[in-house]
Amino acid sequence: MNPNTTRVLAVSLALLLAGVLIAPLGAVAERPHASHTDVDETVTTLTTDESFLNRYDSAAGDPETGAPISVGVVGDGAYAGDVADLLADASGGDIEAEPVTGDEAIGSDHDVYVVQRIDDDAVEPFVDATSGGDVGVVYLDQFDEASGDANGVTQFASVSDAVGGVQGDYDPNESVDGPSYVVTSSHPIVAAYGVGDSIPIHTETFSDHAWITDTSFESIADVSVDGETRGIGLAVDEGSSTVLAASSGLNQYANATAQTDEAASVLANAVAHVGNADPEPPEEDVIRLANATAPAGESATVSLDTDIDGIAGYQARIEYDPAVVDFVAAEGVDIADPTVNDEDGTLTLSASQTSGVDAPTLANLTFETVGTAGESTTLAFDTGFTQLNTENEIVQPSAYLDGSIGVADDGGSDCDRPGDVDGDGQVISIDATLTQRYIAGYDPSGFDADCADLTDDGEITAADVTAIHQEIVGVSV
Secondary structure: OOHHHHHHHHHHHHHHHOOOOOOOOOOOOOOOOOOOOOOOOOOOOOOHHHHOHHHOOOOOOOOOOOOOEEEEEEOOOOOHHHHHHHHHHHOOOOEEEEEEOHHHHOOOOOOEEEEOOOOHHHHHHHHHHHOOOOOEEEEEEOOOOOOOOOEHHHHHHHHOOOEEEEEEEOOOOOOOOOOEEEEOOOOHHHOOOOOOOEEEOEOOOOOOEEEEEEEOOEEEEEEEEOOEEEEEEEEEEOOOOEEEEEOOOOOOOOOHHHEOHHHHHHHHHHHHHHOOOOOOOOOOOEEEEOEEEEEOOOEEEEEEEEOOOOEEEEEEEEEOOOOOEEEEEEEEOOOOOOEEEEEOOEEEEEEEEEEEEOOOEEEEEEEEEOOOOOOEEEEEEOOOOOEEEOOOOEEOOOEEEOEEEEEEOOOOOOOOOOOOOOOOOOOOHHHHHHHHHHHOOOOOOOOOHHHOOOOOOOOOOHHHHHHHHHHHHOOOO
């Protein structure tokens, strides 16, 4: 059974037992939402004065002049009006927001765009038009069922190599605590919180949530459900005035009535931050490591790159916590494979070639996560050792941008019934179809890969589809 249908039926049954009239399945089912309570003692409740425009003195949204921030909420038909209302309420009216389509946004005159949903044919021209840093953009995302109501980060990732991927999930058993942002780095967007503090996102009991698997942006918060880290939730690129906010998008279940005041305030802060009239110029002539997350025992790959032209070689030394990750391999991308020495949390690399390359990805570095869920390690440059070179001279970067790797919860199940990939308690033909779609590269919602590997070889292949069919017809697997 489709997970979305399963959830609607579950909610409808609950409402029926409570004596509530059920809307037709074609309509959006209204569901009761739990009253908001603090997720844990580290949650800080913000007031508008503490959290918003008093920190920003740009012409856009200047609290002294009273000029509001003009925001276009890109919705292409999905919940844009609700997002606009949330922003206006959270900012005390200092944000003036209106719904726009992706096509309308290109060339229109707003200080900031918040992308709830954008169509395929509009996303590339929109990103091209807004990536220069003179206009701010906040991309939202949420667990994608059939409707794809909130797809901003996913669509951005489809045309930008700054994001490796977006995943989403929900809790069919109804989470004790809804999803939260857990602050991982100090930043004005989360200025009222300390590192490790939890910010509840919404109170919807199925805990719809989405997370970013890896990004070259600065990660400032992870997404966590019931205390288990899923991946990156908030990330910022100051140069392009862009914020990625996974799990802040709205959908049928995680709708506006379920959003917490804290999450709405963080979203308003993000708009104010990128709405600054004079965005911080991008750092240039840098060497940088990307950020990534992976479940314990799995591999995470981060890129090592530079924006400097004419690079023919480099040497780099990177410090990391060996209690969190083990180094596995380094593979050259635009520069030759490096010579590597890895000792006790210190990774040293050296590579060269005869011809220079403009703004190369120097290498991809793969680590295995050995820590526990929620742990992370900085990948820190030894700036005294790390340097680049062109065909004839040494080049010292102007900045060394460290990366990180976090250990995420695997989100998997113990698989009570092999072959039941959608978790509905039975092995039927839809399980085989979902597995085939997974093998073909689709991302079926609610798909449990643990239950798909019937051959127990660590891979999901056509042999597993055959085994599911054998299970259905009663042939011994």
